[in-house]
Amino acid sequence: MNDLQLNEEYELLKKSIRLFAEKEIEPFYAQWEKEGLIPPELWLKLGEAGFLCSDLEEQYGGLGLPYRFSSVVVDVFSILGYAALAVNLTVHSQIVAHYIANYGTEEQKKTMLPKMASGESVGAIAMTEPGAGSDLQGIKATALAQDGHYTINGSKTFITNGQLCDILIVAAITNKDVKPSKGMSLFVLEDLETLTGFSRGRNLQKIGLHGCDTSELFFENIRVKETALLGNVDEGFHYLMNQLPRERLTLSVCAQGAMEGALEQTIQYVKERTVFNQPLSELQNTQFEIAEIATTCEVQRRFIEYCISQIEANQLDTKTASMAKLSTTEAQCRVIDRCLQLFGGYGYMEEYPISRAFIDARVQRIYGGTSEIMKQIIGKSILK
Incomplete structure (x- = not known):
């Protein structure tokens, strides 16, 4: 496809996003802002329209499109004034999905990514803690190896999509004997409601982005299998x-x-x-x-x-x-x-x-x- 054809496809995509927003978002957005989150039904509609994770490979539910085509969704939604939704989608499609695509096992990719592309599952990433924001080396949550499992303890805050997420990436310390940059790992968790010791805090009340759910998350002696590790241990x-x-x-x-x-x-x-x-x-x-x-x-x-x-x-x-x-x-x-x-x-x-x-x-x-x-x-x- 030459540059002219790409530009034409790009403009058509922007028009389709605006038409989708006019029908599926504009009539309801003010109510979503009052309720404090975007309903699961919209995620499914976004997935059906091809607006989620579109730059993933087709075998994982994506369309194999370049970055500019996947990012135009949040671009147009931001132009239209749906900033809260744009942030939800940024975390889901541009952050969580790409951690799994880049560092996940084949089993993790085949299991999780198609559900994220369809909107069946919503993704979130838990990095920030009460005492660790921009300084990621200040993370205190731990995931200690025990008998073929990891036991996760700690808390996270300001987690976008925290109220609705089905797939959650968690950053935790796996080696206390070295500095955090050398002893941190990532874990990807599914079926969160079945995990003993996992709980969601309140939907935090912010001065803006009201429709973007933002939560505290708590981990108390959560046992996960080694297969929950995302990538290599201590390389998070x-x-x-x-x-x-x-x-x-x-x-x-x-x-x-x-x-x-x-x-x-x-x-x-x-x-x-x-x-x-x-x-x-x-x-x-x-x-x-x-x-x-x-x-x-x-x-x-x-x-x-x-x-x-x-x-x-x-x-x-x-x-x-x-x-x-x-x-x-x-x-x-x-x-x-x-x-x-x-x-x-x-x-x-x-x-x-x-x-x-x-x-x-x-x-x-x-x-x-x-x-x-x-x-x-x-x-x-x-x-x-």
């Missing part, structure tokens, strides 16, 4: 570091979509809103603001396109992915704040989606590695 930290560029790029795609969606809303509003007997769009300040916002969006989009080409060539490094996350999420917050200002008092009203975009944006500079951590990574890489 290495796996986490390898996968972070994909995670951070996908969060950048979400940020990019969100700021472009905010710009779309604002352009429409300033053309319709009248101030001093003329459209708000005719005021010089409005034109200057829109010009700067649009320029920011365009520049960031070009950088994201470059990063997408890099990840598709398996060349996206940690520094560049960190630059993408830092620049897009910081820009997202600035852009949406300026857009909301152009709405005036109406921008502060919940009935206008720009207010939700403003609240949803704030966490982007925190999860997946804070902006401060991104700066540290970038600075060390440049100055080493």
